[in-house]
Amino acid sequence: MNVHKPLNSKSTTRARLLCAAFNQDQECFAVGHERGFQVYNTDPMERRVRRDFSDGGIGIVQMLHRTNYLALVGGGRSPKYPQNKVIIWDDLKNIAALSLEFLSPVLQVLLSRTRIVVCLKSKIYVYVFSSPPVRLSVYETVDNPNGICAMQNNKLVFPGLTEGQVQIVDLSPQGHDRNLISIVRAHKGKIKCLAISHDGSLIASASETGTIIRIHSTANTALVHEFRRGIDRAVIHSLSFSPSSKRLALLSDKDTLHVFDTSPLSESSNRRHILSKVPLLPRYFSGEWSFVSTRISDQRIGRGILGWASDDAIIIIWTFEGLLEKYAIQEKPDVGTRRKSSPSGNDSPVGPNSIGALNDGPSEQWELVRTSWRTFDDL
Template sequence: MNLHQPLNAYAHSKRPRLLCASFNQEQECFAIGHEHGFHVYNTDPTERRVKRDFVDGGIGIVEMLHRTNYLALVGGGPTPKFPINKVIIWDDLKNNVALSLEFLSSVLAVKLSRTRIVICLKTKIYVYIFSSPPVRLAVYDTVENPLGLCALSNNKLVFPGIQDGHLQIVDLSQQGQERNLISIIKAHRAKVKCLALSHDGAHVASASETGTIIRIHSVETTALMHEFRRGIDRATIQSLSFSPTSNRLALLSDKDTLHIFDTSPLSASSNRRHVLSKVPLLPRYFSGEWSFVQARLGDDRTGRGTLGGVIGWASEDCVVVIWPTEGKIERYAIKEKDGSTPSGIVIQGNINGNGSVRTIGTIGDAGNEKWELIRDSWRKFEDI
């Protein structure tokens, strides 16, 4: 069974369809896999740096190792280049396979560091030493994890625990392995749907399948650091991503909304709050923190609510969204309002033929009108 089917619904198209997209560890680059190979792009500016086309199949998972010549590949599409139960460590300098790891079931996700290879299956997480040949370091059980949720940063590995709503944290450093440092976070009541680690590995953000609350916990102490509210209606959180300084968190939902939360120590003064937040004895809904700026993205798009996008950051003030279904990338700038633009007004104009400028600010109950999100550019991927 091929779990990496094309994300583009237009099967009649002669162009290869996009199968996956992922950012490297610093979010300076991203890679896309399609039915006939993979491409690598710089994030800012968005320029293609690598194009690898295969005549014998597609790539359903591609994961970069910083800016090195090594990538993790898993086959995908109607005719996979590699078996979907095998992880290929590809040496792009030599244009061939450097290492391979085979499993009894489909590979759902791969994460890389300079010293570790992490492979996610439906109910297992495998950790290997990045060596030739790879040496298996540990195996961890998880609750059923069909989305392949796991995150790796600064030798900290996070993935679903063995109970719904729980997160398991493993220290993959040499000291952590020697002391067998494993922590459990009871993050949600419902099943975890999305998670992300900060770049320093200090904090983990997670959302459940309910999609109304996002929680950020300390990886070191497991303490709850922030609790943010996306909305009151159920939603699927498709992507979470910390900014380069980890002071902001971007969220994309199937409601076609992009939210930005302030996660800095001074976030209480930046994020929006309900006008009744200071009234005592009211439900927690009224006291929750909301995103300090958000935008609705669905006015000129079709069919993306189910398939979703992948978020990354070009800078602390610029969010990029990759839409695999449409083979397109968009940039959204976080701007401080100058006081001359009324909230809710849409401004349109051309930007060198790349798209339109649209200011779509959503002001919360607390009336925070300081920030707005502007789509400042977009582009299609070549030949996809």
């Protein structure tokens, strides 16, 4: 069964993109396609590695920082490797250095300098990054067909055994010896998207409803922020923390890009409802809304993958269209001019028919501007 189908089905001589993923610091990213994989610098976008295979495509590719090691899983119309097999590729020697085989298709692979994490539909396998790899742990999860998991700084997060739960595992030697595992009751519904900050201190989660995004501390599982994207359902395609972890970007099927401030509540510039300080009101009124958002131009098709070039520059990779876009967070030229409506493209319920009104101050100071874009014509 081929679970990594092409996401770009346009008629073109260019190889169809199957996947894309940023490395751990988001300064590079890799794409897999029907004929191999490529590695690029993020900003400016510049190709660094090109590997073409004559015998099939790559459906999952993950980098290990800027080293010569990558994790590969076959995909596309003619997969290079079986889709139940993970290959650790040594690009310096141009060979498959290690391999791991499973009884079901691999949905995601994560790498650190000491760990290999493999996500299946209902299990997470953790290995020591060694030759040969040594299995450390196996974790059961709720049904997870999208391979949702994330890892940074020895913190691994993935859906728990119950819908709405997020499991946090400390993969450091000390954490493994003490079996440090935490459970966060993040949502009522099934987890749809997860992200973890670069220092591993914060996790962001969204459920299938897609209206609320919650930020929890990995140290004590405390709720740090509760963000509201809107009041109507949406599919959250991607969440990503900025390099400093002070901002969180969100991309949904509403064709809207949101950015939230993840600073402490007292310092946050996110918008709030005018009734947010009134006690005993429903939680809707106390939620935080994005401080800036924009509607993505020329409705994109399929799933976009978010990354950051800096704390003020967001990168979106559109695998279906083979396109990279860069959006800059900029202060408006005349911040003294306040519009009475929400920022362009915000799918938040602001207006005469909305429930109450938001404090619009911070959102009127900033805007998201598409500053550059480039297609993957060199595949």
